[in-house]
Amino acid sequence: MLKYIGKRVLYILLSLWLIVTATFFLMRFAPGNPFTSEKRLPAQIEANLKAHYGLDQPWYVQYGEYLVKIAQWDFGPSFKYKSQTVNQLIADGFQVSAILGLMAIFIALAVGVILGTIAALRHNKWQDYGAMIIAVAGISVPSFIMATVLQYVFALQLGIFPVARWESFMHTVLPALALASTPTAFIARLTRSSMLEVLSNDYIKTAKAKGLSQSAITVRHTIRNAMLPVVSYIGPLAASIITGSFVIEKIFGIPGLGSSFVLSIGNRDYTVIMGVTVFYSIILLLCVLLVDILYVLIDPRIKLTGRKESA
């Protein structure tokens, strides 16, 4: 188990190094620099600014320093907002984004599993078709369109929820729903197909023959075994929530990390772009690791040595 986790961590570090290196070199080749503005700075001031941020050093020195700083969890200062560091920006924004993201994950898991379970138990009946139509619609409608539609209908037309901003619980409902829509649909489909597979097993027949109630069979035997594919979806789920948050936070005017990332893209604020990319990559890779570990813990049939290697 430890050896397996060690190996996974090694891969994650390699991926991370690749991401850090890629962001570093991409940003070096980027056109324009953060000091480009309508007013051209005097040459001396620009040189001083560059010296201040270490941009006058040769690339390998900058690269080495960047790697060391990231290892120390220091993403440097923001180029655009002189008084702020990227660490601060991430800390402030992520508080909001994490709440929104966790709400969306909760909605997606709860609604998705319930929809999928109903569809599987009422296989080929109207409940099944209804749930699957919802799921196909959820997959086909991108989250930013869902967000706009929700905002238009429930905030602008009906006035049930506030249009934008981040102040009370009511403000969180629409963005969380919009963010959850696509993952909910995926989870519903996953749950349904894996439930159907589990339901065809002999031990379900045995459970029925023992005289167990339908609910006991569903809860104790079916859902537990059908949850494996859902667990493996946690990685893509996190990715979908994080990238979804970029547009959702922009649409609903939420002061989270997603919207400050989008803002920094517009501002060409390179240290923020790099920092947030690396930060989100770490979260995503940790989610993948979590899934791998959870899988082994939940399913005793999986060998610890990992994929395809039978040794």
Place this chain on the structure above:
Amino acid sequence: MEPMLQDKFKLAGIKHQDADNVSRSGLSFWQDVMTRFYKNKLAMIGLVLLIGLVFMAIFGPHMTGHDYRTNNLSQKNLAPSAEHWFGTDDLGRDVFTRTWEGARISLLIGVSAALIDLLIGVIWGGIAAYRGGRTDEVMMRFADVLYGVPYLLLAILFMVVLGQSLTTMILAMTITGWINMARIVRGEVLSLKNREYILAARTLGAGMSRIMRKHLIPNTMGPILVTMTLTVPTAIFTESFLSYLGLGLSPPLASWGTMASDGLPAIKYYPWRLFFPAAFICLTIFAFNVIGDGLRDALDPKLRK
């Protein structure tokens, strides 16, 4: 008892050697798949939608006589009418023409992303599985490391750095997109190359080219086709997503993402400017998804009844 006379019996017509004859023409693998595919109602809806979309992408921009890029400030933000079927945008451009111009771009991006993924994926996965051993190990480990890189974040970086053009966008999508295809091809070839029927074919004297043509390619084609079909909606989604963030194609090019993004601020007063591009993004993604699902179900031998 009267002796049996040969001439009292007549052969009814069946000859011994006929017993092995096949009376109906056989179904090839793909005929079988297509029969099952055609029975899938949702997939057929998707197919009809897709054909309609392709037709309109080809002929739509020429239907009304309006141009997708000419500004006409005296006719801005008009509601849908007989003159402008989908209304006009804030620069007086015809939304109908722009919508189908956008369909061309979306389909172009989707299809080229899928084709590039196919090319790299089949070569990479094929070589890894064929050579096996150390080559396989190194190639797939490289893919594993690259697979950890978050796809959309990298696409955003690419668009920021390399500039907002169609080529950059397709490059950004395929830089990690091929890995999925490579894994699938590798897995398929690995499991197929040691199967008994390949051995049997070889024993019967079939050459490498016949084994490739008759056995390996047809049997990997299914999963490849499904993966390609499902790559297209992802690419279309990514395009609209990037455009929505302001990282899309630059004007006057019309893509659904940029049109939706332009229409967003005016949603309260001119909802059609957002409605049409958004609706077609959803319809296209829907069409490709259900076709992909339908193909996968049709190809899955477990579902055969």
